[in-house]
Amino acid sequence: MLLTNLAILVLAGFVGFAVISKVPNTLHTPLMSGTNAIHGIVILGGIIVLGLGVDGFLSKLLLVIAITFGTINVVGGFLVTDRMLEMFKGKRPPREGEGEGES
């Protein structure tokens, strides 16, 4: 099991390297923000440990906090990235004045 997981680990590392090898400066912020949202995946860890059962109030409390944190990371991360990227979009066709924008 360990070896399979290590193999996955190494391969995923190379995929990560390959995907981000050439990114325009313009997109560094959204990209950072997007990858930031993806590591909110730790919420899965919280759900698994809590869901499969732990004893004691403190452990449960810590996990609820962990899941809360993970959710903030995921939801907030994707939303912020989306808002940011929406501003890049629709700039190429020389804009037919629709300017709604949320902020």
Place this chain on the structure above:
Amino acid sequence: MSRSDLVSVLYIVSFGMFIYGLMGLTGPRTAVRGNRIAAVGMAIAIVATLLIPGIGNWGLIVLGVAIGTAVGVPAARSVRMTAVPQMVALFNGVGGGAVALIAWVEFRHTAGYADEPTYVAVFSLFSAIVGSVSFWGSNIAFAKLQEILPGRPISIGPGRTQQVLNLVLLGIAVACAVTITAGADAEILMIGLLVAAAILGNFVVLPIGGADMPVVISLLNAFTGLSAAATGVALNNTSLIVAGMIVGASGTILTNLMATAMNRSIPSIVAGGFGGVITTGGGGGGDGEERPVRSTSAADAALQMTYASQVVIVPGYGMAVAQAQHAVREMTKLLEAKGVTVKYAIHPVAGRMPGHMNVLLAEADVPYEQLKEMDEINGEFSRTDVSLVIGANDVINPDAREKADSPIYGMPILNVDESQSVIVLKRSMNSGFAGIDNPLFYSEKTSMLFGDAKASVGEITEELKAL
């Protein structure tokens, strides 16, 4: 197909979507879609996890998700585009915090990894250390960017004390981890590990100057990714491993790209970069005497630009703080109506995050073609009549090119000083975020227009209308 097979398949789908989404994020055209694909992948991964046979404690899980959503959604919705860097720092921090907490509970739940294989303990403890460092480091980064803490480097003790202290803290954390792995089941060790890593996180980021903060956030982002991957190995969860590792690897590359754009090496940044080199105060240069600066008025600035054939606007963090991007866009429209060619020169690290200016100007509807990257625009300054610098400082500092003892020597800059004349909009004569003096401000080509960037641009716009 059994339920756990279904979970595995869904995990494969989810990380496939992460990779595909991330590929989309690397191009402006596909980025929005890429981000949404990754978000759907995340939703699938969460659903799959809830389908794992034997999952219970639903109430508590829902509670955590509900609180997280209640906090995260409004925060992400309402944050101003100028404040995105610190928001990313904060989101990154909570991710790291979650990793550390999960490791702590793992420790408690398994009675110090008593019946677990050694590798589970190793990966789990690794994630605890890195997660804790990332949580506290990100919080400090947030506090600095939000200006709760001063942006300038804060170091503890003279000379190398800081680095020695950091090594000692790391040593303590690792020693706790080794003792636990060797079989000790004392919660005090786990708490000691988390606390040592927490202090380390604080100490590592505190001495780093504000100008380096984007690189630090990116680095901490990579750290959180790696710690999530380690959690995945400890919990035997492929989706966690793949997603965490992709973020870890891509974050590392991204950090490297940013550091290169600033001509800084990651080790020197982490070792307290600017803080180590600069003596206190903004002096830096030898001749710290009061030198004359020429200040100008909005009317003069407007006149000067109207008679220019090409104006290059150089935005920096000052524009972001003043929320001046819309005002700038309006001013630009007037100039263009008068037949002036207007371009924007975007330094890769202008603002507090690479690409920060692009986001803001895109928000203000500035056409994409007018935004020029450094390499593109640098050849054009000699043909530019007026460069209008809006709240930028370090990215136009000629010292980076000319003065070998300057802390920013070697950083690629925008050659604003080559244009016919320069107008600098600035709040006061305070030195920039990096705390370094800028000789450009004392050049005879340069005139300064003091005041809030948005107000100044507004005044110029009024003058332009009157002309």
